[in-house]
Amino acid sequence: MSSVAFQRIIRSGFNNFKRNSWLTVATITVMFLALFVLQGLLIFSVVTRSVIDSLQDKIDISVYFKKGVPEEEILIVQEKLETLEEVRTVEYISENEALARFKTRHSDNPILLESLAELDQNPLQASLNIKARVPEEFASIASFLDQGEYSNSIEKINYFQNKDVIDRLTRIIGSVERGWIILSIVLSAISVMVAFSAIRLAIYTSREEIGIMRLVGGTPSYVRGPYLVEGALFGLVAAIMTILVFYPVSLFIGPKISSVIPEINLSSYYLTNIFQIGGLLIIVGVGLGMLSSLIAIRRYLKV
Amino acid sequence: MEPHIAFEDISKIYSNHVTTVAVEGVNFQIMPGEFISLVGRSGAGKSTLLKLLIAEERPTQGRVFFEGRDIATLDGSQxxxxLRRKIGTVFQDFKLLSNKTVFENVAFAMEVAGKNDEEIAEDVPQVLELVGLSDKINNFPHELSGGEKQRVSIARALVHRPGVLVADEPTGNLDPANTFEIIRLLLKINEIGTTVVLATHNKEVINTLDRRVVSLDKGRLVKDDPRGTFIL
Known part of the structure; x- marks a missing residue:
């Protein structure tokens, strides 16, 4: 296609966009709603991920070593654990560190601290605090320790006491993840279909014109071009509207989310990532507009 | 001389819920520079023949030749x-692009023919002057009368200087004054060497033309008269 033909297609697409004003407004409104839902899903996916990560971060197991086990041996166990794929982090807490943390935690309980001072030696044991990549893997980590060569040095693994709680949390996390994925797929599919239908309707109203252009000698690509440009403009304007409208919405609902999940600041997250989110939304909007036009126009080109 | 257009044993049968024979065993040729009228009642097969000529329909049987080439052998939409750029077409319902101005409607035919902007800027006003619409150049179709719309349609069909102008009931939606205005325009176009194929069921138009008339009835060619009148 020559550059002159390309320029004419672009110009004609802009003219269609301007001249069919009511159709343009109606199509952009529907696409805006569809993109708004898609953007909401995207942002809340991040929020959900953050909640799940925060929950998972709170789950750990501790391995307590018997009194007298040398620090070198515990550090070897730590190194071995760190080589396991299932393990995310391993923190070594020496007897002295455990005592210091205990004192800090109970600094408002002088009786407890006095009782502790009366003891001849530190009653607390050295331990390893282990976090897994996913909570389902705690069982295999606990089993690795319980049946491994260092099992004789281990006093206690608290996984076996906390197993029920960990399992319940794992199930909740799994359900939230699965539910969110299903909801996202369903809502995304509905949004895409709604946007596609809006553009299909816009093309349907132009079906006679498309036929005329073909009868006058327009090649399919020349006839199709302006409608692709128009579809891209629908998507672009709808995406920009979505980006602009979502900010005040995030300011409004952000505090409500923060009151439930303090780690999340929706408006701040949105502003920080505005270029990535906006860019993605524009790509999705323009792509959806063009693809919908491309599919919708096909049947009317067969003249 | 080689015929400009030739219909060779053409039949067109539509088979949907009911089988309809639109055209059956039609044979005739059109020479360059001829003015020919296809006449017949509604459903006689006039429009079908024109649709076969611009490849809007495919024949069930037989062949249509344009400038010696069998239209059925045309390879794909390009x-x-x-082919359609070589044949100017005028329709009864005008078929103008409603969101384009008169200038843009006419220019579209030149754009698709790959003409540059300078040629378009020069030729479109000229052809609009020929059809008497110089003062409507920036109007949209909904701002024009029926006769004016048909003249835009003729201007569009003419602007890229096709060898053949095909007009399917071009006066069907017009009053008598506009009808003869359009017919005079078609004769003028024919005088400058363009082959004109006019499909009509307007008796008065045919009887005043005094040109070749091909009469169709129920899809069959019933008379081919070099100086004909309306016989049906």
């Missing part, structure tokens, strides 16, 4: 578009 060659069909190319």
């Amino acid at each position: 060659e069909i578009s190319s």
